[in-house]
Amino acid sequence: MPEEELKVTKIRQGTVIDHIRPGLAPLVLKILNIGRGFPESVIVAMNVSSTKFGRKDIVKVENQILDEATINKIAIVSPQATINIIKDYQVVEKRQVVLPEELIGIIRCPNRNCITNSPENVPSWFHTVSRSPVKLRCHYCEELVEQDEIEIYEG
Amino acid sequence: MGQGWRGRDLISIRELDREAIEAVLTRAKEMKADTSLLRGKVMASLFFEPSTRTQLSFATAMARLGGSVIGFSGVEATSVVKGESLRDTVKMAERYADVIVIRHPLEGSARYAADVAEIPVINAGDGANQHPTQTLLDLFAIERFLGRIDGLHIGLIGDLRYGRTVHSLAIALANFEGIKLRLISPPNLRMPEKILKEELAGQVEYEEREELDLHGLDVVYMTRIQRERFPDIEEYEKVKGAYVLDLEACRQLKPEAIILHPLPRVDEIAPEVDELPQAKYFEQAAGGVPVRMALLSLILGGG
Numbered sequence: 470m471p472e473e474e475l476k477v478t479k480i481r482q483g484t485v486i487d488h489i490r491p492g493l494a495p496l497v498l499k500i501l502n503i504g505r506g507f508p509e510s511v512i513v514a515m516n517v518s519s520t521k522f523g524r525k526d527i528v529k530v531e532n533q534i535l536d537e538a539t540i541n542k543i544a545i546v547s548p549q550a551t552i553n554i555i556k557d558y559q560v561v562e563k564r565q566v567v568l569p570e571e572l573i574g575i576i577r578c579p580n581r582n583c584i585t586n587s588p589e590n591v592p593s594w595f596h597t598v599s600r601s602p603v604k605l606r607c608h609y610c611e612e613l614v615e616q617d618e619i620e621i622y623e624g
Numbered sequence: 625m626g627q628g629w630r631g632r633d634l635i636s637i638r639e640l641d642r643e644a645i646e647a648v649l650t651r652a653k654e655m656k657a658d659t660s661l662l663r664g665k666v667m668a669s670l671f672f673e674p675s676t677r678t679q680l681s682f683a684t685a686m687a688r689l690g691g692s693v694i695g696f697s698g699v700e701a702t703s704v705v706k707g708e709s710l711r712d713t714v715k716m717a718e719r720y721a722d723v724i725v726i727r728h729p730l731e732g733s734a735r736y737a738a739d740v741a742e743i744p745v746i747n748a749g750d751g752a753n754q755h756p757t758q759t760l761l762d763l764f765a766i767e768r769f770l771g772r773i774d775g776l777h778i779g780l781i782g783d784l785r786y787g788r789t790v791h792s793l794a795i796a797l798a799n800f801e802g803i804k805l806r807l808i809s810p811p812n813l814r815m816p817e818k819i820l821k822e823e824l825a826g827q828v829e830y831e832e833r834e835e836l837d838l839h840g841l842d843v844v845y846m847t848r849i850q851r852e853r854f855p856d857i858e859e860y861e862k863v864k865g866a867y868v869l870d871l872e873a874c875r876q877l878k879p880e881a882i883i884l885h886p887l888p889r890v891d892e893i894a895p896e897v898d899e900l901p902q903a904k905y906f907e908q909a910a911g912g913v914p915v916r917m918a919l920l921s922l923i924l925g926g927g
Contacts, residue, residue, distance in 0.1 A: 578732075580731055582729075582730060582731050582751050582752065583730070583731050583732050584710075584730045584731065584732040584733050584736050585732065587730050589709055589710050589711070589730070589733075589736070590709070591732075591736055598822075604822075607732065608732075608735060609731070609732025609733075609735045609736055610731035610732035610735075610750075610751070610753050611636060611638065611731075611732070611753055611754065612731075613818050613822060
């Protein structure tokens with residue numbers, strides 16, 4: 470086991486989100502709605518070395534097996550992230566994140582004049598145009614949004 | 625032909641393929657006043673901001689086909705000032721009418737209205753986003769005066785950054801064969817990179833220029849450069865002067881070329897140019913009526 474891995478405590482049971490783009494772990498927490506009041510232990514590691522990508526972030530969520538729809542939202546900010554399901558300290562399942570075709574109510578449209586940013590109370594809705602690189606188009610105002618322009622709603 | 629149009633919405637030029645565009649243009653060419661075609665049909669004209677040509681030409685189109693129009697222009701006299709939501713306004717209108725035509729200052733409002741309404745919705749302009757019937761009448765003018773769209777060399781001139789008409793027209797032209805675009809604008813008003821890369825590249829041949837070079841063009845499509853796009857008034861005056869189509873500039877034109885403009889024009893086309901045989905912008909605007917007649921008749925399925 471590489472030395473860096475040892476810096477991050479193992480979990481007995483739960484979900485490990487690995488290979489998150491360095492610095493983006495806070496966004497992953499936001500997507501997973503992990504914040505004040507979250508009942509389980511969460512371990513966050515940022516900028517640890519990675520053989521594949523140089524640097525990466527890791528998020529470990531104890532006692533929770535995240536469902537596929539939730540996991541796939543992580544692809545919005547980190548399409549190369551991998552998911553490990555842990556039972557008794559062992560990886561029992563590995564999954565890749567897959568950006569969903571539709572994203573509703575997750576991302577703020579960067580177009581300030583879009584109806585989803587108005588008092589009309591319309592949730593944002595994006596269609597995936599491309600997965601790599603990530604490109605999304607607003608269902609309403611048709612703004613094309615690229616990876617670096619993505620803004621996640623505050624939880 | 626045009627079967628695919630019955631009962632559908634028209635929100636964005638992006639959802640139209642060549643076949644759908646041609647169905648409208650062909651119908652528009654054959655269109656004659658016939659007050660039996662849409663007799664008894666009602667169009668709800670929801671103009672949350674005023675417009676001259678679009679609103680009048682939709683109303684004229686409906687009248688020439690025997691239908692009637694309800695609605696408003698500007699929100700002062702409506703429940704919108706009392707805080708009624710767009711959703712509720714649309715829900716109400718769909719119970720009175722057979723088709724909704726909407727203009728609204730928010731981008732995406734027309735798509736939202738179409739999602740809310742069970743009846744067809746036509747976008748007559750949603751903020752800076754889309755105005756697809758303008759694009760259809762631009763294409764109608766090109767085909768009417770030049771007999772074709774394929775293989776033409778088209779110059780888009782002026783504010784290519786914020787101008788929704790030039791964005792939509794360029795995207796629509798990507799459906800046709802052998803189109804060459806010359807994109808003429810000041811550097812700060814270039815066509816957005818995302819449109820160039822994502823929607824034009826590989827579909828049309830294009831070049832970008834700063835100088836007003838009209839040589840070899842079949843279509844000269846002028847647009848207005850707005851003062852509010854420039855932080856510095858001197859810079860604006862300089863740029864504005866460089867993109868004026870006057871008699872001198874028109875000497876570069878081929879005899880069979882045409883000049884188009886979505887109107888209203890301010891001073892980017894000198895008034896004396898109106899007399900040239902190439903000046904087609906008023907006839908282009910007149911095409912708004914047959915194009916909107918064609919759309920309404922195709923969508924409402926009156927034959």
